[in-house]
Amino acid sequence: MDDVRQLGEMLRRYAESEAHKKQLFESQKVLWASRITELFEHIQQWLAPVLMPDLLTLNREPYLAFSPSVPVKTSTFKTEKLTIVIAGKPVEFVPDVMGAAGQISLAVMGLTAARYGSVSLMGLADGSWQWRQANGLKESDVFTFDGNFLASQLQALIPRERG
Structure with a gap:
């Protein structure tokens, strides 16, 4: 019966861990959205x-973020x-599902000519x-993202x- 008891303990710890991960994700999700x-x-x-x-317009629309590890059906x-x-x-700014430690990433599409490869925005802990x-x-080129930088890219x- 020791193995059954051990199995029960392992299942309890796993359930607690999963519940904690879900709670953490839910609280980070609110911060991420803001x-x-x-x-x-x-x-x-x-x-x-x-x-x-007809020259420069902006449009914001609802979006359900997903990733390979969080498919759209379960996001x-x-x-x-x-x-x-x-x-x-x-040029689209499309959020990815949150990464490790609450990392925020947005894919930037429309500026990905051969000279750029892929472009993304990363939210930093300090709010920038x-x-x-x-x-x-090669290593990614990293720039501070602000209005002047965006204008130069556009x-x-x-x-x-x-x-």
């Missing part, structure tokens, strides 16, 4: 002076994504955001006059 909302509000404020119909993280359309080209460009096997999407 950080994403705050980020999108900053982006709207930064770009407000240059919004122009409970309701958030939103932000789309900037500049000169007819969309980092822009990360990964290209192949400028690359405006067609240049050839003369």
Whole structure:
């Protein structure tokens, strides 16, 4: 009966661990959602002076975040994504499900030309955001994300006059 008792103890510890993980995720999820909302509000404020119909528009829409480890069918993280359309080209800020230690990551799509590879935003513990460009096997290039940096990235999407 010692093995049965040990099995029971292992199952109890496992259930407690799973309950703790779920509780931690639920509390981090609230913080994560507020950080994403705050980020999108900053982006709207930064770009407000240059919004122009058919040239630069912003759209926020509901989004259910998911990842390979948390498929969309089981995800409970309701958030939103932000789309900037500049000169007819969309740039999307799409949240991923939270990573280790509450890490926040947003995929940035539309700026991923060959020169960039993949682009993401990482939320830091101090409340700031980092822009990360990964290209192949080398270390990611990391930049502080603010309005001026975003504007410089968006400028690359405006067609240049050839003369």
